[in-house]
Amino acid sequence: MKEQIISINKSKPGWMLPFLLLPLWIVLYWNLQSLANFLIDDLLKMKAGSHLTETLRFFIFEVPKVMLLLVLIIFIVGVIRSYFTTEKTRKILEGKSLFTGNIMASALGIVTPFCSCSAIPLFLGFVEAGIPIGVTFSFLIAAPMINEVALVLLVGLFGWKVALIYVSTGLIIAILSGWLIGKFKMEKYVADWVYSVKVGQAGEQEERLTFNDRIKRGADSVKEIVGKIWIYILIGIAVGAGAHGYVPEAFLGSLLGKGSWYAVPLAILIGVPMYSNAAGIIPIVSVLIEKGVSLGTALAFMMSVIALSLPEIIILKKVLKWQLIAVFIGIVTIGIIIVGITFNYLI
Amino acid sequence: MDYNNLKLTKMDIKVLGTGCPKCKALEKAVRNSVAELNIQADVSKVEDIMEIMKYGVMRTPALVINEKVVLSGRLPDGKELKNLLTQ
Numbered sequence: 061m062k063e064q065i066i067s068i069n070k071s072k073p074g075w076m077l078p079f080l081l082l083p084l085w086i087v088l089y090w091n092l093q094s095l096a097n098f099l100i101d102d103l104l105k106m107k108a109g110s111h112l113t114e115t116l117r118f119f120i121f122e123v124p125k126v127m128l129l130l131v132l133i134i135f136i137v138g139v140i141r142s143y144f145t146t147e148k149t150r151k152i153l154e155g156k157s158l159f160t161g162n163i164m165a166s167a168l169g170i171v172t173p174f175c176s177c178s179a180i181p182l183f184l185g186f187v188e189a190g191i192p193i194g195v196t197f198s199f200l201i202a203a204p205m206i207n208e209v210a211l212v213l214l215v216g217l218f219g220w221k222v223a224l225i226y227v228s229t230g231l232i233i234a235i236l237s238g239w240l241i242g243k244f245k246m247e248k249y250v251a252d253w254v255y256s257v258k259v260g261q262a263g264e265q266e267e268r269l270t271f272n273d274r275i276k277r278g279a280d281s282v283k284e285i286v287g288k289i290w291i292y293i294l295i296g297i298a299v300g301a302g303a304h305g306y307v308p309e310a311f312l313g314s315l316l317g318k319g320s321w322y323a324v325p326l327a328i329l330i331g332v333p334m335y336s337n338a339a340g341i342i343p344i345v346s347v348l349i350e351k352g353v354s355l356g357t358a359l360a361f362m363m364s365v366i367a368l369s370l371p372e373i374i375i376l377k378k379v380l381k382w383q384l385i386a387v388f389i390g391i392v393t394i395g396i397i398i399v400g401i402t403f404n405y406l407i
Numbered sequence: 408m409d410y411n412n413l414k415l416t417k418m419d420i421k422v423l424g425t426g427c428p429k430c431k432a433l434e435k436a437v438r439n440s441v442a443e444l445n446i447q448a449d450v451s452k453v454e455d456i457m458e459i460m461k462y463g464v465m466r467t468p469a470l471v472i473n474e475k476v477v478l479s480g481r482l483p484d485g486k487e488l489k490n491l492l493t494q
Contacts (some may be wrong), residue, residue, distance in 0.1 A: 177427035185465035260463040
């Protein structure tokens with residue numbers, strides 16, 4: 061069967077390949093649990109219910125599941141992103157009024173390709189184009205917080221409902237934080253040299269991409285992102301599997317469950333200095349929930365780890381004065397606390 | 408424009424990037440390809456953000472050939488890079 065696929069691929073253009081692989085993906089994905097059970101129960105003949113067996117079962121099931129989801133979703137997002145460029149996004153945001161601008165910037169933050177290493181040139185490019193600080197911040201908050209890796213892991217480990225809650229509350233935080241920063245008229249707290257930068261008009265010329273090119277972009281982003289994060293996912297799931305098998309159920313319930321008012325602020329306090337990406341943190345958080353941590357607290361923890369990270373703050377320090385940094389951290393933190401407490405009460 | 412004359416002049420290649428891993432990878436790939444294709448070129452790395460912004464680039468790394476931005480925000484594969492360099 062494999063040979064067949066390869067020979068078809070040779071005669072047809074490259075964009076066919078992903079569509080040919082899709083049925084294989086579906087069959088594999090829906091049979092992972094039985095495959096894992098077969099391996100553990102029949103092949104290795106391990107005793108069901110023991111700590112080691114359940115730890116291993118969790119690991120052997122979750123790793124391929126998350127990897128399959130990652131490949132599919134990163135590929136799709138990669139293709140979608142080939143339709144968006146930073147230049148186009150800037151053009152759309154130019155001249156938008158504050159609130160509308162914040163909404164659009166947050167939404168575009170999800171689909172525009174972004175890497176925190178490019179945060180500075182992006183910030184300068186936006187300021188130069190006259191896009192208000194508040195709108196720029198909506199983009200800078202949404203882009204790292206809501207990314208395809210977080211989405212995959214949330215859908216895979218928590219289900220689509222939690223993923224949807226994460227994305228929508230993340231968007232609301234990005235919109236309102238940016239809007240508030242805009243209202244506070246923080247323009248004067250941008251580092252002075254920023255306004256003296258001369259941004260050239262050249263930029264990259266508009267690329268003409270064929271559908272084949274876009275498929276290739278999707279495949280490239282799979283290679284790049286999965287190549288970079290697979291190890292974190294493996295470690296994250298291994299830690300999660302260990303906790304799944306060995307830590308007693310509801311162990312953290314009394315400490316970090318719904319009832320404790322300090323759970324959310326504490327989670328954020330631990331989360332902000334932690335520098336981890338979505339890949340490493342979400343598998344661990346999924347097990348924390350199983351052990352009694354409430355959903356709101358877990359959401360707050362994930363958001364604070366992913367959205368507010370020290371390295372990014374250090375990068376932004378180059379273009380912002382400390383007052384603006386403080387306001388940015390303060391507003392986003394309050395937003396996350398509200399999300400956390402709200403969901404602790406609702407669910 | 409006199410194309411024959413243009414070919415004789417040395418190509419001016421700049422890699423724009425503030426020091427992210429991808430920027431270093433692009434510089435290395437460019438130097439390797441230039442050597443491999445035996446192109447007469449000056450390859451330099453621009454790390455100063457003020458200089459980078461002059462090219463209107465918002466995503467690093469970026470590749471500038473003869474003062475024209477031909478690529479930004481990603482690492483091309485070997486084939487694409489060679490295409491860009493020989494165009």
